[in-house]
Amino acid sequence: MVAATGKAGRAERGDAEVEFERAARGLEVLVVPASPREGRTDGERLEAAVRELLADLEVVACRVTVRDHGAPEWVVRARLEAAAARAGVGE
Amino acid sequence: MSERPTLLSIPGDSAAALAAGSQGARTVVIDLEDVPDGEADAARLLVRYALEHVSWGESEVLVRIGPMDAEGALDMREVAHLASGIVLPGTTDPDEVRAVAEALDAVEAERGLPRGSIGIVPALAGSKAVRAAPDILAASPRVRWLMFDAGGGRPSRVRRRAVKERAGPPG
Numbered sequence: 001m002v003a004a005t006g007k008a009g010r011a012e013r014g015d016a017e018v019e020f021e022r023a024a025r026g027l028e029v030l031v032v033p034a035s036p037r038e039g040r041t042d043g044e045r046l047e048a049a050v051r052e053l054l055a056d057l058e059v060v061a062c063r064v065t066v067r068d069h070g071a072p073e074w075v076v077r078a079r080l081e082a083a084a085a086r087a088g089v090g091e
Numbered sequence: 092m093s094e095r096p097t098l099l100s101i102p103g104d105s106a107a108a109l110a111a112g113s114q115g116a117r118t119v120v121i122d123l124e125d126v127p128d129g130e131a132d133a134a135r136l137l138v139r140y141a142l143e144h145v146s147w148g149e150s151e152v153l154v155r156i157g158p159m160d161a162e163g164a165l166d167m168r169e170v171a172h173l174a175s176g177i178v179l180p181g182t183t184d185p186d187e188v189r190a191v192a193e194a195l196d197a198v199e200a201e202r203g204l205p206r207g208s209i210g211i212v213p214a215l216a217g218s219k220a221v222r223a224a225p226d227i228l229a230a231s232p233r234v235r236w237l238m239f240d241a242g243g244g245r246p247s248r249v250r251r252r253a254v255k256e257r258a259g260p261p262g
Contacts, residue, residue, distance in 0.1 A: 012107065
């Protein structure tokens with residue numbers, strides 16, 4: 001059975017916890033910033049990166065939550081791709 | 092880059108350690124073998140992105156893949172083309188090296204890389220492997236150097252699990 005949600009990433013500095021949830025329609029992206037101890041979050045840039053990867057993955061409806069712990073953009077992309085795959089995207 | 096032979100081992104499931112790059116080490120080994128249960132898929136993706144986005148300078152970057160009868164084949168297909176080569180864990184026999192060398196032929200053909208460009212560093216496990224070291228070294232032109240894996244180091248999760256399974260339930 002394909003899971004409707006997938007999660008990837010750790011609550012560690014330099015990482016991001018990403019939750020991917022299938023939805024009936026629309027894209028919803030929520031970026032929760034890092035604590036000041038973990039670095040800065042550029043929410044707009046991360047959201048743009050998430051939307052770009054979702055387009056590459058041909059996902060048109062989902063809800064994505066990124067809990068950023070000061071992760072570089074490529075980490076967020078890697079975690080999102082893993083979370084989406086765990087939710088059955090691309091199968 | 093360090094003039095001394097330096098080897099930095101990086102856990103493949105640690106975003107922060109991967110983001111820190113080679114730190115001037117001559118050789119970097121990114122470990123995909125010893126990742127927590129259920130995390131091999133996410134670690135493989137993380138390593139793929141790290142190899143694409145982190146600056147590794149002139150370091151030789153090797154990926155220690157999972158066992159070939161488990162995650163290793165996937166690791167090889169997804170990330171080997173982005174690295175200088177792979178570390179083949181638990182090698183005991185030259186035939187294992189030959190089989191992996193053949194599989195790398197296919198990876199290189201698929202990725203448009205020159206044949207033989209992805210190296211192999213067999214990690215020798217046990218006394219049998221040490222005795223076979225000259226044959227393992229000669230098993231393929233891909234073999235760059237040998238790593239001695241037996242004893243001393245922390246046993247991998249996979250190996251610990253295998254030992255546990257062989258031992259059977261307690262009591």
